[in-house]
Amino acid sequence: MQQERPTKERSTSFGYELVHTDRETGARAGILHTAHGDVPTPVYCPVGTQATVKSLDPRDLAELGAPMILGNTYHLYLRPGADLVERMGGLHVFMGWHGPILTDSGGYQVFSLRDLRQVDDEGVTFRSHIDGSTHRFTPESVVRIQEQLGSDIAMVLDECAEPEDHAYNAEALRRTHLWAERCLRAHGRADQALFGIVQGGIFADLRTASAAHLASLGFPGYAIGGLSVGESKADMHRILEVLAPILPTEKPRYLMGVGSPEDIVQCVARGVDMFDCVLATRLARNGAVFTPEGRLNLRNARFREDPNPIQADCGCYTCRTFSRAYLRHLIIAKEILAARLNTIHNLAFMLNLAKGARQAILEDRFGAFRDAFLAAYETADAQARRANRDAFRASRNADS
Amino acid sequence: MQQERPTKERSTSFGYELVHTDRETGARAGILHTAHGDVPTPVYCPVGTQATVKSLDPRDLAELGAPMILGNTYHLYLRPGADLVERMGGLHVFMGWHGPILTDSGGYQVFSLRDLRQVDDEGVTFRSHIDGSTHRFTPESVVRIQEQLGSDIAMVLDECAEPEDHAYNAEALRRTHLWAERCLRAHGRADQALFGIVQGGIFADLRTASAAHLASLGFPGYAIGGLSVGESKADMHRILEVLAPILPTEKPRYLMGVGSPEDIVQCVARGVDMFDCVLATRLARNGAVFTPEGRLNLRNARFREDPNPIQADCGCYTCRTFSRAYLRHLIIAKEILAARLNTIHNLAFMLNLAKGARQAILEDRFGAFRDAFLAAYETADAQARRANRDAFRASRNADS
Numbered sequence: 001m002q003q004e005r006p007t008k009e010r011s012t013s014f015g016y017e018l019v020h021t022d023r024e025t026g027a028r029a030g031i032l033h034t035a036h037g038d039v040p041t042p043v044y045c046p047v048g049t050q051a052t053v054k055s056l057d058p059r060d061l062a063e064l065g066a067p068m069i070l071g072n073t074y075h076l077y078l079r080p081g082a083d084l085v086e087r088m089g090g091l092h093v094f095m096g097w098h099g100p101i102l103t104d105s106g107g108y109q110v111f112s113l114r115d116l117r118q119v120d121d122e123g124v125t126f127r128s129h130i131d132g133s134t135h136r137f138t139p140e141s142v143v144r145i146q147e148q149l150g151s152d153i154a155m156v157l158d159e160c161a162e163p164e165d166h167a168y169n170a171e172a173l174r175r176t177h178l179w180a181e182r183c184l185r186a187h188g189r190a191d192q193a194l195f196g197i198v199q200g201g202i203f204a205d206l207r208t209a210s211a212a213h214l215a216s217l218g219f220p221g222y223a224i225g226g227l228s229v230g231e232s233k234a235d236m237h238r239i240l241e242v243l244a245p246i247l248p249t250e251k252p253r254y255l256m257g258v259g260s261p262e263d264i265v266q267c268v269a270r271g272v273d274m275f276d277c278v279l280a281t282r283l284a285r286n287g288a289v290f291t292p293e294g295r296l297n298l299r300n301a302r303f304r305e306d307p308n309p310i311q312a313d314c315g316c317y318t319c320r321t322f323s324r325a326y327l328r329h330l331i332i333a334k335e336i337l338a339a340r341l342n343t344i345h346n347l348a349f350m351l352n353l354a355k356g357a358r359q360a361i362l363e364d365r366f367g368a369f370r371d372a373f374l375a376a377y378e379t380a381d382a383q384a385r386r387a388n389r390d391a392f393r394a395s396r397n398a399d400s
Numbered sequence: 401m402q403q404e405r406p407t408k409e410r411s412t413s414f415g416y417e418l419v420h421t422d423r424e425t426g427a428r429a430g431i432l433h434t435a436h437g438d439v440p441t442p443v444y445c446p447v448g449t450q451a452t453v454k455s456l457d458p459r460d461l462a463e464l465g466a467p468m469i470l471g472n473t474y475h476l477y478l479r480p481g482a483d484l485v486e487r488m489g490g491l492h493v494f495m496g497w498h499g500p501i502l503t504d505s506g507g508y509q510v511f512s513l514r515d516l517r518q519v520d521d522e523g524v525t526f527r528s529h530i531d532g533s534t535h536r537f538t539p540e541s542v543v544r545i546q547e548q549l550g551s552d553i554a555m556v557l558d559e560c561a562e563p564e565d566h567a568y569n570a571e572a573l574r575r576t577h578l579w580a581e582r583c584l585r586a587h588g589r590a591d592q593a594l595f596g597i598v599q600g601g602i603f604a605d606l607r608t609a610s611a612a613h614l615a616s617l618g619f620p621g622y623a624i625g626g627l628s629v630g631e632s633k634a635d636m637h638r639i640l641e642v643l644a645p646i647l648p649t650e651k652p653r654y655l656m657g658v659g660s661p662e663d664i665v666q667c668v669a670r671g672v673d674m675f676d677c678v679l680a681t682r683l684a685r686n687g688a689v690f691t692p693e694g695r696l697n698l699r700n701a702r703f704r705e706d707p708n709p710i711q712a713d714c715g716c717y718t719c720r721t722f723s724r725a726y727l728r729h730l731i732i733a734k735e736i737l738a739a740r741l742n743t744i745h746n747l748a749f750m751l752n753l754a755k756g757a758r759q760a761i762l763e764d765r766f767g768a769f770r771d772a773f774l775a776a777y778e779t780a781d782a783q784a785r786r787a788n789r790d791a792f793r794a795s796r797n798a799d800s
Contacts, residue, residue, distance in 0.1 A: 055736040336455040
């Protein structure tokens, strides 16, 4: 094994430009330069777990203007296998998407397996969720896999701990930092940027130490892992506020696995540049769609004869073409097309949200943009509270 | 009820032009004029049972050049309901497809329910396959439903009998003819053509009587029902040969629910102008795709690293963009996108087959076209026979 100190800036085709910082909030507008094109930030990346953003093809993604998508190393490693993807020309060629791709390291998925994995300082052994077969990830192997996949942005292997256990987080952080250095050493692909991942749960001391250590290694970008995994929103926001002044200003910041529309707005305000989340696509497949006023569940009988599009001022193919009544029919009739049409809309919503945020930042009005969005958008929590309240009132009326 | 003799030619916007008859085979090339555009014949109509061709949107169908699609009256009546579709502006507006639509009468579906239906001279009472609720179709009600749906071509209510029971076919034919007259009387929509349906099982005497009787009623087109429902291919071909000289030359002939690629070629040779069949789309969702050499089952391990498209000379989006290896991955990983991409190819194959047949007819070389197709195309039956033979040989080798 090579023992030299990891060198800075392995990637030759990757770069980040901070274009403007919102005067009031500190929200950032920038551009990522990647081997497969530029990505304006803040950016929301649709999730393409198994070499497809579920129900969509690459042409759909291009029409939506998706600047970058995410692939999951854990899933692709298991099926169809990184060797196969490499022999087929890499992930871009394999799936027919020639825009930027970001891959995670598989760390999050492996540590989500809980009973099916065992970690030591050298790596982590786990059982496949598909067939129970045994596998091992090491820092070197996940770098190698991502080099085979050929993503534009790759991630180091990290250990994702329970967010509220300080002792475990300290121990996991030690390993995560060891692994970060080993990943840097192992990484060689010049057309791929390797990001470090800050861990440390909800603990400011650990997060501060993690950000400082990783910054000293000179990664071309920094992911923030271990958030939105069960901790409160307040904790998530507090940790982002801890990290904002510590992470290198001139490098992009990627909040992994986040989030809902309101999360995007809240976290952009705290300096995050990049997001990915399955929520938009998963909800779409369940018949729930985003509007500026909040989520609609299209299964609801009140949409049975609703001739309106999901969102009147949305320009997506679904809203230009189909009524809520038609979409509801497809959902109730269990038609495959429902997943696709709802996914198109939800991704358009998320991508437009990121675009709108960027424009607001460029014009130094992101605070007002955020406030207006949050005032209009009823979150799922608030919807549930309102439903409970309405049910309570209805029961009182029935009793009286 | 009105008692006047049904009048001829109710439809004002519908017409059929016989453009050319192949000199050798009698195969026909023509054009259907409908309220939503012209349809070159022979035509294969993709099936959009529940107001969607499964997994595709109307833009996909337009890109494929689908000249006409089919909607199922039975399914649309049950869900979302013809009243709703009518209030939403009709089936074209509801599903966003502005090309020609053909609807069946629901007769075939209802008579497929067997134990769930009861027929009398006035109509047929049946139980919904969705929730077991009781419904009744009469000649008048299925005409009314199809008028509400607003299809370009509608079908009379018919009784679809077991193909090999002469007595039942004779009795069913009596009702079918009664109902055909009642449908004609009930039909009023000038922008919709109502076709009669010839029945009579595999019996030349009944088919001859049926064709003659329906021809005397002056329908703008004739469907051939009750074939490809369990009888032999030889019987199907024989009945088509009985009908070819009897059905009015100047009217289109629609063979309902047929068929496979080889069926299309064989039945065009016997004078059929219009086809619909779920086979292409259903097989696609199961991972089986058409090529000029026969079906491929993309689940097969031999496609694991196959970098080729399904069919090298196919111009469809799937073949232009994706390898068999990628499609196999999507199928094995149970990704929704597999259904869509395979459906796109199989429909492209069927539509190109119909186009190729038409061109060959126009050039008086349809016999050669048919022979070349059938020589190259290994049917599913032949594939199964070959697989059995190979397995037999392998077992002999293993024993020896």
